Amino acid sequence: MMAMNRFLNGLGRAYLGLVLVFLYLPILVMAAMSFNRSEFYQLPMVYSTVWYERLFENQALIAAAWNSVWIAVTTTLIATGLGAAAAIALFRYTFRGKALLQVLLFPPIAIPWLITGTAMLIFFYAVGIGRGSRAVILGHVALALPYVIVVVSARLRTFSPELEEAARSLGASQWQVTRYVTLPWIASGVIAGALFAFAVSFDQFVVSYFLSTPGESTLPVEIYAAIREGFTPEINAVSTIIIAVSMTVMLVAARFAKFGGER
Amino acid sequence: MADVRLDRIIKSFGNFKALDEVSIHFAEGAFYGLLGPSGSGKTTLLRVIAGFLFADSGSVLIGGESVERVPVEKRDIGMVFQNYALFPNMDVADNIGFGLRVRKAPAETIRRKVGEALDLVQLGDLGKRRPHQLSGGQRQRVALARAIVTEPRVLLLDEPLGALDKALRVDMQVELKRIQREIGITTIFVTHDQEEALTLSDRIGILRDGRLVQEGPPQEVYNHPTSRFAAGFLGDANIFEGAVEGEALRLADGTVLRYAPGTRCAAAMAVRPEFIRITSEPPVETENHNCFEARLTQTVFAGATATCLLERNGQILKVLVSGGAIGALPADGAVHLSWPRDKSIALGDEDL
Numbered sequence: 001m002m003a004m005n006r007f008l009n010g011l012g013r014a015y016l017g018l019v020l021v022f023l024y025l026p027i028l029v030m031a032a033m034s035f036n037r038s039e040f041y042q043l044p045m046v047y048s049t050v051w052y053e054r055l056f057e058n059q060a061l062i063a064a065a066w067n068s069v070w071i072a073v074t075t076t077l078i079a080t081g082l083g084a085a086a087a088i089a090l091f092r093y094t095f096r097g098k099a100l101l102q103v104l105l106f107p108p109i110a111i112p113w114l115i116t117g118t119a120m121l122i123f124f125y126a127v128g129i130g131r132g133s134r135a136v137i138l139g140h141v142a143l144a145l146p147y148v149i150v151v152v153s154a155r156l157r158t159f160s161p162e163l164e165e166a167a168r169s170l171g172a173s174q175w176q177v178t179r180y181v182t183l184p185w186i187a188s189g190v191i192a193g194a195l196f197a198f199a200v201s202f203d204q205f206v207v208s209y210f211l212s213t214p215g216e217s218t219l220p221v222e223i224y225a226a227i228r229e230g231f232t233p234e235i236n237a238v239s240t241i242i243i244a245v246s247m248t249v250m251l252v253a254a255r256f257a258k259f260g261g262e263r
Numbered sequence: 264m265a266d267v268r269l270d271r272i273i274k275s276f277g278n279f280k281a282l283d284e285v286s287i288h289f290a291e292g293a294f295y296g297l298l299g300p301s302g303s304g305k306t307t308l309l310r311v312i313a314g315f316l317f318a319d320s321g322s323v324l325i326g327g328e329s330v331e332r333v334p335v336e337k338r339d340i341g342m343v344f345q346n347y348a349l350f351p352n353m354d355v356a357d358n359i360g361f362g363l364r365v366r367k368a369p370a371e372t373i374r375r376k377v378g379e380a381l382d383l384v385q386l387g388d389l390g391k392r393r394p395h396q397l398s399g400g401q402r403q404r405v406a407l408a409r410a411i412v413t414e415p416r417v418l419l420l421d422e423p424l425g426a427l428d429k430a431l432r433v434d435m436q437v438e439l440k441r442i443q444r445e446i447g448i449t450t451i452f453v454t455h456d457q458e459e460a461l462t463l464s465d466r467i468g469i470l471r472d473g474r475l476v477q478e479g480p481p482q483e484v485y486n487h488p489t490s491r492f493a494a495g496f497l498g499d500a501n502i503f504e505g506a507v508e509g510e511a512l513r514l515a516d517g518t519v520l521r522y523a524p525g526t527r528c529a530a531a532m533a534v535r536p537e538f539i540r541i542t543s544e545p546p547v548e549t550e551n552h553n554c555f556e557a558r559l560t561q562t563v564f565a566g567a568t569a570t571c572l573l574e575r576n577g578q579i580l581k582v583l584v585s586g587g588a589i590g591a592l593p594a595d596g597a598v599h600l601s602w603p604r605d606k607s608i609a610l611g612d613e614d615l
Contacts, residue, residue, distance in 0.1 A: 165315060166348035168335040170362035171413065180361070184352040 027243060034236035051237040061238060064222035068202055071133060071218060075140040075201040080194040082141070083148025088182060090149070091156045092164070105146045116143070117210035124211065135211040136218065140201040147200060148193035155189025188256045195253035199246055265326025265416040265449060266291040267312060272321035274307055274473075281307040282318070283473040289417075294443050294450045296464035296481075298457060298497065304473040305453045306421060312451065313419050314338045326416055341410030341448075342419040346426060347402045349394035355405050356381070356390035362413035380408040383442060400431045407439070411446060418443075420452035424459060436462050457497050461485065469493050489611045491531060500533040501580045502610070516576055520553045523605035531610040536583040538606040541571060543593040546601045554601035562589045573600065 033041055037048035055061060090102060108116065120139045121131070129135050159182070167177045183190070205220040212221055219242065223235055267289040274282040281304045289295045297305040310316040312323060314335035323330050330338055341362075349358050356377050357364075363373045381387055384404035394402060403423065410418060423439065424432045440463055443450050454460050460467050461481045468478035469492075477484055477493045488494035491502060505514040507528045511521040522528050540546070546554055557575040569589045571582045582600065592598070 160346070160348065162344050162346060162348040163350060165335075166342070166344055166409075167350070167361065167365075168315075169313060169340055169342040169419075170365065170409065171336050171339070172361070172365040173336060176365045180365075181350055181352075 030236050031240045031243070034233060034240045036233070039233060051233040054232075055234045055237045058234065061219070061222055061226070061234075064217055064219045065238075067133070067216060068219040071137055071140065072198050072201040074137050075144055076194050076198045078137070079141045079144035079148050079197040079201075080190060083145050083193055083197070084152050084186070084190050086145075087149045087152035087156060087186075088178065090153060091159070092161075105149055108143065108146050109150075113143075113204075113206035117207040120207060121210045131211050131213050133212070133216050136208055136216075139207045139211050140204055143204065143207060144197035144200040147196040148190075151193040151196060152186055152189045155186045155192075159185050192253045192256040195249050195256070199249050199253070202249075203242070203246055264291055264447065267417055267449060267451065268322075268324040268327075269308070269312070270322045270324070272308070272311060272318045272323070274304075274311060274316060274318050280473050282311070284321070285470075285473070285475050286321075287468055287475060287478065289449060289451055290466075291449055292447045293465045294440070294463055295452070296460035296467040297451065297453045297470060298455070298460040298467055299470035300455060300496070302472075303470040305455075305470045307473075308470070309419055309421055309451065309453045312417070313340055313342055339413075339416050340419055341413065341415035341417070343403075343406045343410050343421065343423045345422045347394075347406040349402055349405055349409075351394055353394075354390065355386065355392050355394070355397070358394065358405055359390075359409045359412050361409060366413065376412050380412040383411075383445070384408045384438075399427050400435060403427065403435055404438075407442065411442075411448065416449070418448045418450045420450065422454055423452060425454070425456075432459070439463065461497070467497075469496060471496075486608075488533065488608060491533070491610050494533040494608065494610060499536050499581055499583075500608075501536065501539070503532045503534075503578075504530060505532075506530065518555050520607060521551075521604040522607045522609055526607070526609050529609040529611060533608040533610050534602055534606060535608075536570070536581040539580075539582045539600050539602045541573075541582055541584060541588075541592060542599050542601065543597075545599050549601075551604050552601045553604055553607065554599055557598055557600050559592060559596040559598050562592065564589060573598070575600075 032045065034051055035045070035047055035049065037046040037050055090098065117139070120135070120142070124130060124135045124138070129138065163181050163185070164177050167181045172180065203220065204218070205224065208218045209221050209224065212218060217225070219238070223238060226232075227235060269285055269287045269289075272282050272285045273280070283304075285304070285308060287295075297308060299305045307316060311318050312325075314330065314333060317331065325338065325340075350361065353361070359380050360373045360377045363376060368376075377390070381390055384407055386401060386404050386408070389397070389401065394405065397405065403426075407423075420439075424435050427435060436459060452463065464481055466479060467481050467484055469476045469484065471492055477489050484493065485497055488497065488500070491500075494500040494502065503512060503514060503520055505512040505520070507513075507530055508519070510524060510526060510528055511519050512528070512530070512532050513519050520532055522532070541559070546552060555575065557573040557580060559571055560574050560579075561572040563570040563572070564586060567586050569584050569586050571584060571589070571592070573580045573582060580600070
């Protein structure tokens with residue numbers, strides 16, 4: 001019995017290891033190659049930062065990176081504000097069609113971005129917004145909003161409405177209740193939601209590709225364009241940087257979110 | 264400080280009538296207990312007074328002023344919630360000072376009043392603790408201090424001691440009563456615990472299915488319940504049914520049970536278990552007593568007291584005796600029961 005358990009335990013660990021290798025090995029190889037001097041991935045590896053140096057001389061990529069950052073920050077601010085407010089409203093009030101509204105939050109997460117992107121492009125042209133950074137931000141906010149609402153709502157599920165009632169009974173106005181009681185409780189959820197929103201925007205390719213104009217494109221779009229012209233290890237370098245940033249953001253988000261599990 | 268008057272309050276949730284024409288006057292400075300089983304409407308009533316719910320019709324007056332459309336935060340009430348609802352992100356002092364802070368009181372006033380409130384609930388030096396570092400009883404005190412520090416017109420308590428264990432509950436009952444007396448605030452509390460209601464209240468009201476069944480001082484309600492429900496819900500009662508005959512009740516088997524002279528007799532009689540005596544011989548003086556034979560089936564020992572279960576013509580009767588008395592009960596089970604006729608309670612037949 002003991003031996004059997006130990007065997008199953010070992011099998012489980014091996015499987016977990018395999019999954020991690022499957023997930024991360026390609027990324028690790030790419031990261032390693034970004035430090036290899038050879039343009040053709042020749043082994044043995046010769047350590048060099050030449051591709052990073054090249055990267056920082058590539059004005060188009062640098063400009064696109066800054067574009068990506070400010071678009072992601074703007075998206076994060078808008079999506080977090082709107083999303084947190086929406087989550088609190090969904091928590092506080094009961095109204096006709098609330099259940100339907102909550103269900104409708106999920107399809108945007110599941111619908112292929114290609115379709116969302118096409119739909120947005122058509123819609124933005126129809127209403128006269130067209131393409132450009134404004135359109136990209138609008139699109140990113142729409143994509144990020146459900147994530148923020150879901151994460152903040154998860155946090156609110158551990159919040160007792162009695163706390164808001166107690167605050168009101170003590171004379172606190174609606175705003176004071178939100179400011180002093182509700183927001184401190186959901187702060188970690190709001191931060192996690194913001195980091196998700198940032199990641200959604202920063203990593204977004206399809207919707208950005210559809211909505212941006214050539215001069216003002218974002219980093220993923222610029223990378224795609226560069227690859228089409230001819231692949232250089234510079235792309236490995238920039239990808240490694242993006243992955244490092246994204247993973248840091250996600251790890252921090254996961255730490256804050258805890259997905260409503262902890263009080 | 265103010266009195267609270269409810270006049271014909273009706274509140275429905277869909278087809279469910281939670282409150283059905285409830286009228287009560289809560290006198291200024293009184294400690295008033297609302298008692299009833301779950302679903303009786305007592306919590307709904309408290310929430311209507313607080314302003315968390317608006318009644319469908321009827322009026323709520325606090326200090327003579329109509330507050331039907333006044334929101335909670337403007338009603339100037341203090342409320343203690345069942346699970347205390349202390350703000351987890353604030354320490355004890357900030358919790359207590361919250362009501363003063365949102366009223367924009369000067370920092371110095373807040374510090375002084377919070378200090379006084381902490382002393383009143385005997386938590387003097389715990390101001391810097393967080394709620395999760397406190398015991399249940401301490402949290403209870405913080406919740407109370409927080410509710411009264413703003414000197415509200417009325418204090419509402421929703422099952423305030425429900426989450427505490429038995430021994431602590433008794434301590435807190437004494438404490439709650441002391442604090443209420445000290446500040447003299449009109450207090451309305453909801454409970455399903457009849458003992459708690461009897462201990463704390465100056466007056467109690469019994470609710471059932473959204474209606475006020477009976478209200479009055481605890482002793483009066485206990486000694487003179489007017490309905491079968493009130494008799495059974497507040498304390499235990501043995502109930503006999505029969506036909507009214509003069510100032511007595513004739514049971515189906517011919518036994519005659521007398522009421523006290525001058526009683527408005529009814530077809531249902533209640534007797535509290537503690538007023539019935541168990542003897543092995545028929546009692547000598549029978550003129551002013553009701554007595555009959557019964558068979559002792561079981562005794563349940565509970566320390567100071569013991570409950571005897573007896574059977575008579577298929578009816579199970581309960582008698583409360585002192586714990587030391589059960590040894591003297593006859594072994595064969597055949598006993599005589601008797602009680603003074605002025606302990607016979609006539610129950611109105613509203614819910615027979």
